[in-house]
Every structure is written in structure tokens, then in C-alpha cells.
Amino acid sequence: MNISIAGTGYVGLVTGVCLAEVGYKVTCFDIDENKVQLMKDGFSPIYEPGLSELMKKNSKQNRLFFTHEPQEAYKDADIIFIAVGTPEQKDGSANLQYVESVAKAIAENVVKDTIVVTKSTVPVGTNDKLKDIIEKHKKHDVKIRVASNPEFLREGTAIYDTFNGDRIVIGAEDPYVIETLEKLYAPLNIPIISTNIRSAEMIKYAANAFLATKISFINEIANICEKVGADVGDVANGIGSDQRIGHQFLRAGIGYGGSCFPKDTKALAQLANHINYDFHLLKSVIEVNNDQRVLLYEKAKKLYGSLKGKKVAVLGLAFKPNTDDIREAASLLLIDALKQEEAQIAVYDPIATRHIQHIYGDTLNYMEVPEDALAQADIAFIVTEWEEIKEIPFSTYKQLMKEPVILDGRNCHDIEEAKKEEVTYLSIGREPVYYKAIESYNVENDS
Numbered sequence: 001m002n003i004s005i006a007g008t009g010y011v012g013l014v015t016g017v018c019l020a021e022v023g024y025k026v027t028c029f030d031i032d033e034n035k036v037q038l039m040k041d042g043f044s045p046i047y048e049p050g051l052s053e054l055m056k057k058n059s060k061q062n063r064l065f066f067t068h069e070p071q072e073a074y075k076d077a078d079i080i081f082i083a084v085g086t087p088e089q090k091d092g093s094a095n096l097q098y099v100e101s102v103a104k105a106i107a108e109n110v111v112k113d114t115i116v117v118t119k120s121t122v123p124v125g126t127n128d129k130l131k132d133i134i135e136k137h138k139k140h141d142v143k144i145r146v147a148s149n150p151e152f153l154r155e156g157t158a159i160y161d162t163f164n165g166d167r168i169v170i171g172a173e174d175p176y177v178i179e180t181l182e183k184l185y186a187p188l189n190i191p192i193i194s195t196n197i198r199s200a201e202m203i204k205y206a207a208n209a210f211l212a213t214k215i216s217f218i219n220e221i222a223n224i225c226e227k228v229g230a231d232v233g234d235v236a237n238g239i240g241s242d243q244r245i246g247h248q249f250l251r252a253g254i255g256y257g258g259s260c261f262p263k264d265t266k267a268l269a270q271l272a273n274h275i276n277y278d279f280h281l282l283k284s285v286i287e288v289n290n291d292q293r294v295l296l297y298e299k300a301k302k303l304y305g306s307l308k309g310k311k312v313a314v315l316g317l318a319f320k321p322n323t324d325d326i327r328e329a330a331s332l333l334l335i336d337a338l339k340q341e342e343a344q345i346a347v348y349d350p351i352a353t354r355h356i357q358h359i360y361g362d363t364l365n366y367m368e369v370p371e372d373a374l375a376q377a378d379i380a381f382i383v384t385e386w387e388e389i390k391e392i393p394f395s396t397y398k399q400l401m402k403e404p405v406i407l408d409g410r411n412c413h414d415i416e417e418a419k420k421e422e423v424t425y426l427s428i429g430r431e432p433v434y435y436k437a438i439e440s441y442n443v444e445n446d447s
């Protein structure tokens with residue numbers, strides 16, 4: 001069975017590599033020529049633990065190929081996965097130009113019966129549209145069948161998730177398609193849920209919206225905890241122990257980011273809007289997240305009034321650990337606000353720095369180690385909970401900073417430890433720890 005993948009972002013490349021790993025011949029196609037050359041040379045264009053090794057192994061064993069020629073990719077394919085981006089448009093809805101252009105390219109190049117499977121996250125009804133586009137533009141008399149097969153992998157654990165997913169969703173109406181895809185995925189040994197195409201498309205948005213709802217819910221509980229002397233960590237543990245609720249996605253913090261939750265929640269709200277359904281709950285989830293993302297900055301403002309000229313360290317730039325992705329990362333909003341205030345900003349991330357550098361150029365100081373960012377800093381912001389950032393002890397902050405004022409957006413440290421170590425430590429949804437009154441501390445305002 002020949003498999004082709006259109007788009008070599010996280011989803012496309014990981015899917016391609018994992019299917020090659022279980023024995024299929026896979027051709028990955030991308031319109032970005034440089035990216036394709038990089039992959040042909042054996043390098044992964046994205047940071048994802050374990051990916052480069054599997055890429056090299058399967059290329060060497062002649063199961064994994066890369067091309068930027070659509071004809072080479074599509075002509076002999078039995079199954080073509082569409083895995084290109086569906087970014088957010090100005091009004092929040094999903095931009096379908098990339099999936100639609102893949103559909104056209106498929107139509108122009110296929111010469112045999114093919115199943116076209118959409119892995120990209122697309123609004124309900126898109127697969128029907130793609131089928132129409134293919135039918136309209138196809139050059140040969142071949143049968144094109146379509147299926148929706150949404151992807152649930154997380155960045156940073158994408159390979160693990162692909163081999164250990166909770167379920168594979170196959171949305172298709174044609175029994176031949178269902179049977180073929182069930183066979184394709186059989187080596188992964190993951191439960192398959194078969195639905196019609198529209199339900200499969202909806203499952204993806206509903207899953208992301210539900211997880212985002214859990215996060216915004218716990219973040220609101222956190223904000224209340226701060227005001228009433230409760231600890232959100234204990235509360236999350238207390239409610240999460242109820243199996244009906246579960247522990248996952250109850251980590252309070254500075255909101256959700258990344259390439260999926262922000263755009264997919266907005267796209268679902270827009271989808272509802274288009275059918276005149278007011279999705280109140282989801283709109284609130286988005287609003288809560290927008291407020292949450294500026295919380296650390298607001299805490300700093302309450303402490304100091306103005307941040308002009310303050311030396312600040314931003315620890316962690318990626319939207320979460322184990323990825324270099326900065327799409328919709330909380331660090332971006334924080335840096336923008338700090339720049340506006342004319343603070344002096346030193347940033348550190350184990351791997352995402354170059355992407356931030358691309359945006360901010362020489363307006364920030366880029367540090368190779370976190371200690372250099374902390375040296376003589378007035379305030380440290382913990383934005384991404386990388387292991388190595390979590391492991392920095394309070395003693396290091398004390399030793400290096402002018403005065404240890406730590407604003408932790410990911411609740412990386414223990415409150416009692418902060419008290420014992422005599423640092424100022426403000427986190428999310430937990431008791432604030434103030435040490436030594438900096439003259440402008442405005443503790444009353446914080447209550």
C-alpha cells in the first residue's frame with residue numbers, strides 16, 4: 001500500500017514517520033522546498049523527541065521518502081493524508097485555503113483510485129467540500145473516496161501519542177474506506193471509533209474545546225482560591241480524584257496556548273455562529289483564557305507600579321515544555337507588555353529562543369543559560385515549566401537577582417519552601433509569599 005502525506009508539519013511528518021515505522025511505504029510531500037531538502041538530508045524541520053531517529057531509520061530502510069513534486073507524491077498513492085495547516089482567520093474561523101489547494105493538486109495528479117483522508121482539523125462539512133473540489137478538477141476517470149481522520153497527538157509527545165493513542169477516529173460512509181483504514185491502523189492496536197464524516201470532524205473540535213474548558217475552569221477556580229486563601233493545587237487534586245472528573249488538564253496557570261486550543265476554540269465558536277447558535281460557554285472559555293494570559297504581567301504591575309527600566313528575566317518561551325513551538329505562547333504577550341513598559345528583558349529557553357529572536361531581533365537579550373538571565377534581575381517570570389527551569393532552586397534566584405521576586409505562571413515551586421527560603425514568590429491560585437517590603441509593594445491591592 002502506497003501512502004502519501006500532504007504537509008510535513010507536526011501531524012504530517014509524525015504520521016508519515018510512524019506509518020513507515022510499522023512497515024508502510026510513505027512519501028511525504030511539502031510545498032516548502034527548503035524543508036523537503038532538509039528532510040532529504042536526514043534532518044527534522046521540527047523539534048519533537050524521538051522524531052529524527054525514526055526519520056533517519058526509516059529513510060535508510062527505504063520506506064520513507066520526501067518530495068516537493070505533487071505528481072511524485074500523488075500519482076501512485078492508494079491513500080493520501082491531508083495534514084496541512086488550517087490557521088485562524090481574522091474572524092476566528094478556520095482558513096481552508098491550504099486544504100483546498102491540496103484537494104486541487106490531488107485532483108490534477110492522481111491516476112488511480114485513491115482514498116483521501118483529512119487529518120487537518122477542519123470545520124464540519126469540509127470533507128464534503130474537498131470531495132466536490134476533487135471531483136470538479138480531476139483529470140482522469142478514477143474513483144476518489146474521502147474520509148475524516150482527526151489527529152489527537154500532542155506536541156512534545158507526538159510519537160508516543162501516535163503509538164499509544166486512546167482512540168483512532170475514522171469518519172467515513174463507504175464500507176471500503178472504513179475497512180481499508182481499519183486495516184491500515186491495525187498494527188497500532190488502538191481502539192477505532194467509526195462515525196460518519198461530520199461527526200468525526202466535530203469530535204476533533206469538541207475534544208479540544210472540552211480540554212480548553214477544563215483549563216479555563218480550573219484557572220477561574222485558581223483566581224478565586226487566591227482571594228479566599230485556598231490552594232488550587234489541593235483543589236485540583238481533590239476534584240480530580242473523582243474519576244468522573246479526572247486529574248488531567250486541571251493544572252492552573254497562565255492559560256492555554258499553542259497551535260491548536262486557541263485557534264480551534266475560536267473556530268468552533270465561529271462554526272456555531274454561522275448556524276446562529278450562540279455558544280455561550282465556549283465564548284467564556286476563550287475570554288477567561290485571554291484574561292489569564294496577562295495575569296503574571298498584572299501581578300508585576302501591582303507590585304511595582306511601573307516596570308520602566310526594571311531588569312526582568314523571562315524563563316521559558318515555548319508554549320509548553322518539550323517543544324520549540326511558540327505559536328500563541330504566553331511568553332509573546334508577556335514580552336509585548338514588558339516592552340511596552342520599557343523594561344529591560346533577558347529571555348531564556350532551552351530550544352525555542354531562535355524563534356523568538358526571529359520576531360524580536362535585538363530588542364531582547366537572549367541568554368544561553370537561565371542563570372545569565374537572572375543575573376542582577378529585579379523580577380523573574382517563569383512562563384514555561386521546562387524540567388530544567390523547575391529545578392532551579394530558590395537559592396539560585398537569591399544569589400543572582402537584585403532581590404528575589406519570582407512570578408511563577410506554572411506553579412513550579414513549593415509555597416512552604418518559598419517561605420523558608422525568604423523569597424517573594426507569587427504563583428497562580430495559591431498563597432502569595434512576600435519577603436521584605438520593596439518600597440512600592442502594594443500588597444493591599446493584591447487582595
Ligand SMILES: NC(=O)c1ccc[n+]([C@@H]2O[C@H](COP(=O)([O-])OP(=O)(O)OC[C@H]3O[C@@H](n4cnc5c(N)ncnc54)[C@H](O)[C@@H]3O)[C@@H](O)[C@H]2O)c1
Nearest residue numbers: 007008009010011030031032083084085086098120121151
Ligand atoms: N500541531 C499539532 O500538534 C496538531 C495536532 C492535531 C491536529 N493538528 C492539526 O493538523 C493540521 C496541521 O497542523 P501542523 O501543526 O502539523 O501544521 P504546520 O503548520 O506545522 O505545517 C503545515 C505544513 O503544510 C505545508 N503545506 C502548506 N500547503 C501545502 C500544500 N498545498 N501541499 C503540501 N504541503 C503544504 C506547509 O509548508 C507546512 O510545512 C492543522 O489543521 C492542525 O490544527 C495539529
Ligand SMILES: O=c1ccn([C@@H]2O[C@H](COP(=O)(O)OP(=O)(O)O[C@H]3O[C@H](CO)[C@@H](O)[C@H](O)[C@H]3O)[C@@H](O)[C@H]2O)c(=O)[nH]1
Nearest residue numbers: 151152153154155249250251253255256257258260319320
Ligand atoms: O492542565 C493543563 C494542561 C495544559 N495546559 C496548557 O494547554 C496548552 C495545550 O497543551 P497540550 O494539550 O499539552 O498541547 P498541544 O500539543 O497543543 O495538544 C492539544 O492540541 C492538539 C492539537 O489539536 C491535540 O491534538 C491534542 O490532543 C491537545 O492536547 C498549553 O499551553 C499548556 O500549557 C494548561 O494550562 N493546563
